[in-house]
Amino acid sequence: MSWSKRISPSVNAIAPSGIRRFFDIAAEMEDVISLGVGEPDFITPWHIRESCVYGLEQGYTAYTANRGLLELREEIVRLLLRDHQVSYDPKKEVLITVGVSEALDLALRTVVSPGDEVLIPEPCYVSYKACVTLAGGNPIGVPTSIENEFRITVEDLEKHLTPKTKVLLIGYPNNPTGAVMTKEGLLEIAKFAEAHDLIVISDEIYSNLVYGDAVHTCFSALPNMQDRTILLNGFSKSYAMTGWRIGYALANPEFISAMTKIHQYTMLCAPITAQIAAVEALRHGESNMKKMVAEYDRRRHLILDGMRNMGLECFEPKGAFYIFPCIKNTGLSSEEFAEQLLRSERVALVPGNAFGESGEGFVRCSYATSVSKISEALNRIENFVKKHIR
Template sequence: MKDWQKTLSQTVNQVPPSGIRRFFDVAAKMEDVITLGIGEPDFVTPWHIRESCVYGLEKGYTSYSSNKGMLPLRQEISNLYKREYKIEYDPETEIIVTVGVSEAVDLAMRAVLDPGDEVLIPEPCYVSYKSCVILAGGTAVPVPTGIDNEFRVTAADLEKYVTPKTKVLLIGYPNNPTGTVLTKTEMEGLAAFAKKHDLIVMSDEIYGDLTYGGLEHICFSTLPDMKDRTIVFNGFSKAYAMTGWRLGYALANPVFIEAMNKIHQYTMLCAPITAQLAGIEALQNGEVNMKKMVQEYDRRRHLIYEGFCRMGLETFEPKGAFYIFPKISSTGLSSEEFVEQLLQREHVAVIPGNAFGASGEGFIRCSYATSIDKIAAALKRIENFLQHI
């Protein structure tokens, strides 16, 4: 039989399968599994948002929208950033609506990268970043961070990896998988680094509404002289419990947006109009429900953090998103060994830290976007597992 694998694009063959999904394909075939893995809210999209979609269908909203997205939605996004972050984006020229944030990242990479261009990516990081760089023909350059500094990246860290080929700095804070949030001072350090080396900054802020302990999210483009060189990614999946709606957006200068739209119009054309209607409703009337969900995540955050501390696993208190990243190397097991044995013996599904980059080895990622009862039960099972290794 012909080896069809060899006929595939060499670029595609470089991209590994998702390190997240592999374990859940196994877990899906097992009974009585508690999942602390996939980063998906356990809340259903609030009814008023779903109802806006139903109403739109009844009124016959089933056509294409503008490639960049419905103008009323882009206007609401513009209003949000003006209200929350005191920064203005022109809805006509500086905003594009995408099919989730993942498409926005892909579009941005393909719009700015040429073969050989390098992208600095602090790790651990979201699993698709490196793959999007590779698929766009660029070179991903991991910048390792560690638990001693709560996985915070600094300009000094980045200086070790910057070269004349470096074109982009890609960051994601609040961070997936660690829950790390950077201070304004720390962000200003990254901004100064980007200016010094004349880099484009891509800032994934999908978890920006999910911060705790009185911390407020800082939009990277609001830092001095950063708007023009920053592409901000955001969306509706996490804060509004709208993962399946696949609705995201990017904000940037008109040159970047037009380039991204050029690719978008030939590949995706536009985001689903029903999802865009729901996005308008979410931005106009969704804040109350969103804040209730964030309060509940905060309760769960305290429970899971205290649980891992009680077990004696080294961790730090996450300040954003809905993940915790405990260190498990003291068990003598690798991340994948720990995850596989935990799943088989205690029926708890978590993600190995090395799925998020080499500096994640020796850790696991647990999501607390599930119920208090399930978190409590999972913690008991993990503790039992640790006692019998």
């Protein structure tokens, strides 16, 4: 018997991750250099790991409150007030989640009803559209371009606004492009959201990873935005804590209360060990984080210069740890480029169309790997590009 027709239509409607296919191929090959997975190559700093070990030794192995350790929520609130001058109530406006992925899912399931449209600037993180679909909504991709450094504008959004539009989902600094919005640009977006009474979900997981003259602006800190914004963040990228699966959401009490209802029936709470480690990261992890960011910046310059020197158009990414070179002058599609490069030169990266239609003609490369691997990967990519560039 075929069971496929018994599977939920919303699940059948989503495609498998466009990132994973190439890494399934790479896993069966030897001598592959991966510039694909968005994961820090650093190990979680020892003092953070030690706090977890100490917690286990002291017997901290039970459930926490659904919303997470109050101690952790208070530290998050202090951070937002210190860095962005926006104030939250740790008891009513913060929810600790199992990674930012859960926070995103909870936010969308809380505010999206069947048929609601969600505006999503593209290229965008692969989970955004899938999570909207699973929540019963319609994801509406809003293309951005390299000419505008992949920043979204009000003009872009207005072209896709309809009476069904309910939510704007943004992620800056951006995965996959490395784009960072200016404060002035975000102020215009904020006015647009207010004028059209939109809920804004702002994924700011890369907020600490900005370079050069770029400055991250917290969306909920903008005038009149805190009440209508669900702010998402976490510890995976800034503190090299991907496997700990610890994130959080901040929003008005009504949104957080609703998200918590879903959370308590699905996850119940984030692991207590990860929450203890997150407290330590916020209290004493800033110096290690800055060292990692400085190293990412060094790698950013290396890979940007390398891409440009081999003849690929590439804007300067100012955030996250990705670069998004244009490969149109090779005559290959994004998927052709990625697959042929992997098979001939053994370098794994992600085709740009995995992040939406406007990513076609580009590829995503992560520089969250060592300088030696980046240098060798650049040599291999250049060998490949020379054979195809027009």
